[in-house]
Amino acid sequence: MKKNLLSAERLHRLPSQGRLVRLVAVFSTVLIVISVLSLLLVGQIASNEADDLAAQTEKRLFHNALRDRQRLMARDLLVVARWDDAVQGVAIEPDNDFISDDFVGSLWWDSGYSRSFIIDAEGQQIASSREDRVDFTKRKLDPADDLAIITRRAVEAYMRYRIAVEGGFSQRVMKTSEIGNISVYSFSVIDGEPAIVSATAIVPHDEALLPDGPPPIAVVAKQIDEELIRDLNSQLAFDNLAFSEDATGVVPVQSASGKVLGSFSWTGTTPGTRIWDVVVPVVLFLTTFLALAGFLIMRHVAKLSAALSESQQQVRDAALHDPLSGLANRLKFDHALAVAAEKASKEPFAVIAGDLDRFKAVNDVHGHAAGDQVIRTVAARLRELVGENGLVGRVGGDEFVILVTGFSDRHRLMLLATQILTSVSMPMVLEEGALVDVGISLGIAVAPACGNTAEVIMAAADHTLLASKEQGRGRALFHEDMPQELRTVAA
Incomplete structure (x- = not known):
């Protein structure tokens, strides 16, 4: 009897053990599925976030580089457009020799713009150039033409900032940082190829005056070619940066009339792929070792977070440093300058703006690879000279800025400037x-x-740099040594 009862109990117990095994199996399966799905979801989210952040940062960097190029074009154009001789020789008494030799010649020989145009007060093209060859055939612009639209915008910008003076009109003096207010940037098709276009009014600098009405407009164009792409990419170091007529690229380009000319595109970084390199082995490992599922999930989620943090840190570093020279870029330098400006009353500092001389000749003779080597060498020399006394940045093709926080007295600043002039010229x-x-x-x-603000301080340094170059290049000039009226303009 007892034997039968024991056998019955065993028989009754067997199904319970089976159910327990099935329950454990189901629980284990559910645990694996939940763990795997959770990890896959985290991996997908982290991968997408990392890739999206990288894409947004790259777009922001590209737009910054493009704006820097447009500002450089506007600055180069303003050198000849804001000139009393230009007002006399173009607006008041058009002089073909002056336009050809001095105005267009300066744009070509000094700044390298092979295409330029002059539009008169009636909206008629009176001159166009290819390199140093000028065609004075007059041409009435179609109102719907890109050049006509750009010209009208430049006239509107002039009218907003013109001032009436005794005997005529002039234009309010603008800070370097405000050049965008009186210049027009756009895109157009020039000679059948897409190009970046900048336009500004030809206005007096000192004593000349303009009559009432629209001023003549000067226009320069830079074709979107391999040279421009290389120039932009010297600040970006993107893979396969290119421009094509395909409008579906990363950054579409529209002309002044709204026509889509093409787009810029590049092979973006995908930090999310590195995250999947961690996730997949973890998923396989979890399906094999159920007992260690919880431990492995915690361990590899930590790895996953570290991978995401690393990728984000790499993106942040790329967003704050110039890839060619390794120096601080404009974003990082502007932030450091703003912080220093807030404490300037208690902790004085200095800003040194620098621009290389004869750098274009290196590029023209030896190529852009040589130019890149020169930039890296200059950057290393500046970094070594400044050391712990400040921050060195590169904000343009051959433009450098230095935030000196270690000292602000004239003697040591002049000593540093002299060392920079000597070192760079070696x-x-x-x-x-x-x-x-x-x-x-x-x-x-x-x-x-x-x-006492970052904008005013940077504008003063830029303005002093321009004055330094005008005095003969290869020298250092203090803002305080400029004439009082020029210092007032810079401030």
Whole structure:
């Protein structure tokens, strides 16, 4: 009897054990499925977030580089457009020799713009150039033509900032940082190829005056070619950066009339793929070792978070540094300058704006690879000289800025400037064996003496740099040494 009862109990117990095994199996399966699905979901979210952040950062960097190029075009154009001789020789008494030799010649020989145009007060094209060859055939612009639209916008910009003076009209003096208010940037098709276009009014600089009405407009164009792409990419270091007529690229380009001309595109970084390199092995591992599922999930989620944090840190580093020189870029420098400006009353500092001399000749003779080597060499020399006393940045093709926070007295600033002039001008041996040398011009602004906001301080340094170059290049000029009326303009 007992034997039968025991057998019955065993028989009754067997199904319970089976159910327990099935329950454990189901629980284990559910645990694996939940763990795997959770990890896959986290991986998908982290991968998408990392890729999206990288894409947004790259777009922002590209737009910054494009704006820097447009500002450079506007600055180059303003050098000849804001000129009393240009007002006399173009607007008042058009002089073909002046336009050809001085106006267009300066744009071509000094700044390298092969295409330029002059539009008169009636909206008629009176001159166009290819390199240093000028065609004075007059042409009435179609109102719907891109050049006509750009010209009208430039006229509107002039009218907004013109001022009436005794005997005529002039234009309000603008800070360097406000050049965009009086210049027009757009895109157009020039000679059958897409191009970046900048336009501004030809206005007096000192004593000349304009009559009432629209002024003549000067226009320069830079074709979107391999040279421009290389120039932009020297700040970006993107893979396969290119421009095509395909409008579905990363950054579409529209002409002034609204026509889609094409788009810029590049092979974006995908930090999310590195995350999947962690997720997939973890999923396989979890399906094999159920007992260690919880531990492995915690461990690999930590790895996943670390991978995401690393990718985000890499993106942040890329957003704050110039890829060619390794120096701080404009975003990082502007932030550091803003922080220093807030404390300027208690902790004075200085900003040194620098622009290389003869750098274009290196590019023209030895190529852009040589130009890149020169930029890296100059960056290393500046970084070594400044050391712990400040921050060195590169904000354009051959433009450098230095935030000096270690000291602000004139003696040590002049000593540093002299060391920079000497070091930068030392000959450099290119990889191909050629010996080249460049120079640098410096503009020094000390805060808070020259201003108490980042914008004013930077504008003072830029303005001083321009004055330094005008005095002969290869020299350093303090803002305080400029004539009082010029210092007022810069402030």
